[in-house]
C-alpha cells in the first residue's frame with residue numbers, strides 16, 4: 242500500500258510516546274513490590290515473567306563465553322568496541338574555569354559513579370546494545386557499570402560484557418530489573434542513572450522511576466524513516482526496511498519518495514524478500530505499522546521526516562550531504578545507501594541507542610554527556626561581590642524574598 246503525503250501528515254504530527262494504561266498499571270505494581278519487598282519480589286517477577294530467578298553472573302563466565310566464541314565473531318566484537326570507543330573519545334568532556342576581574346566561574350564535569358545499563362533480551366539477545374551503552378559509559382569514566390539483561394542471558398551478551406569492560410551483570414529483565422537498579426535491593430546496588438533501550442514495559446518503568454534515578458531517555462521499539470530519490474536501489478531499500486521491521490511487530494519502517502515507480506518496485510521487493518526471512522511474520526506486522534509514502538518532492542519528504550522525528554533518518558539520495566541542513570529532528574542520520582542503518586546498529590561507531598516515538602524532537606542519540614554531570618563553580622572577587630550583591634538584593638526584593646536580600650545586603 243502506497244500512501245499519499247496527506248494521508249500520513251496528521252498522524253506524523255500527532256505522534257508521541259503513548260502511555261498504554263494497562264502496561265503503566267502492571268509496571269506500577271512491579272515497581273512498588275520490588276521497592277517494598279526487595280529481592281523476594283524481584284525473584285518472584287523474574288520467575289513468573291522470565292522463568293528464572295535473578296542471578297548475578299560472575300566475570301569468569303563472561304570470559305569463558307568470550308573464549309568460546311568463534312574467532313571471527315570475537316574479532317567483530319573487538320572491532321565494534323574499538324570503533325565505538327574511538328567515536329566517543331572525540332566528544333569533548335572538559336569543563337572550564339575562567340577568571341576575570343569579577344572572580345572565578347566555571348564548570349566541573351564529573352562522570353556518574355554508578356550506571357545501570359539495560360540490555361534487551363526478550364526477543365533477541367542484543368549483544369550489540371550492550372556495547373552501545375557500556376563502551377560510552379566507560380569512555381566517560383563511569384566507575385561502576387552494572388548490566389541487566391533478561392534470563393537466560395545469551396553467551397554472546399556475556400562475551401560482549403567482557404569485551405566492553407562492564408563491572409557486574411545481573412540476569413534480570415523488564416520492569417523488575419529497572420526497579421532493582423533504581424531502588425536497590427540487598428543483591429543489586431542502587432545506581433545513579435539507568436540507560437539503554439527496551440520494550441514497552443522497560444520504557445514505562447524507566448519513565449516511572451525517573452526522579453529516584455536518572456534516565457538517558459525512553460528508547461523503545463525501533464523505527465526507521467528513509468528518504469529516497471530515483472537513484473536508490475529498490476533491493477537495498479527493501480532490505481533496509483526489513484532490517485528494522487524484524488525487530489518486532491511494533492517497529493515502524495517508513496520510506497518516503499517522490500518517485501512513484503521506485504515505491505512500486507520497493508513494494509514488490511519487500512514481498513519477494515519477505516518470503517524466506519526467518520522473522521518474516523514479525524516483519525510483515527511491522528510493515529503494516531509503517532509504509533511507503535509518495536511525496537510531491539524531496540522538500541515535502543524532509544518536512545514530513547522532521548514532523549515524524551524518526552529514530553533513524555536514512556538519506557538514500559544520490560547526493561545526500563547538501564540535504565543535511567534540512568534535518569531538524571532525528572535520532573541519527575545515515576548518509577547515502579552505502580551507509581545503511583544496520584551498520585549503525587553494529588559497528589559504525591555512534592551508539593545505536595537513539596530516541597524513538599518522536600522523542601527525537603527534544604533529544605539525540607546516546608552521548609558521552611549522558612554519563613557526565615556538569616557542576617557549576619563560583620568564586621567571586623571581593624570588589625565584584627559588593628556591586629553584584631547590591632543588584633542581587635534588588636532582584637531578591639522584587640521576588641519578595643527578604644532573607645535572600647539581607648544575606649546580600651551584608652555583602653554589599
Ligand SMILES: NC(=O)c1ccc[n+]([C@@H]2O[C@H](COP(=O)([O-])OP(=O)(O)OC[C@H]3O[C@@H](n4cnc5c(N)ncnc54)[C@H](O)[C@@H]3O)[C@@H](O)[C@H]2O)c1
Nearest residue numbers: 361362363364391414415438439440460462463488594595
Ligand atoms: N531505540 C533503540 O535504541 C533500541 C535499541 C535496541 C532495541 N530496541 C528495542 O528494544 C525492544 C526490546 O524488546 P524485547 O521485548 O525484545 O526485550 P526487553 O528485554 O526489553 O523486554 C523483555 C522483558 O519484558 C518483560 N515483559 C514481557 N512481557 C511482559 C508482561 N506481559 N508483563 C510484564 N513484563 C513483561 C519481561 O520481564 C522480559 O524480561 C525492541 O522493541 C527493540 O526494537 C530499541
Ligand SMILES: N[C@H](CO)Cc1c[nH]c[nH+]1
Nearest residue numbers: 367369370463586593594
Ligand atoms: N536497530 C536497533 C535500534 O536502534 C538496534 C539493534 C540491535 N541489534 C540490531 N539492531
Ligand SMILES: [Zn+2]
Nearest residue numbers: 463484485586
Ligand atoms: Zn536494528
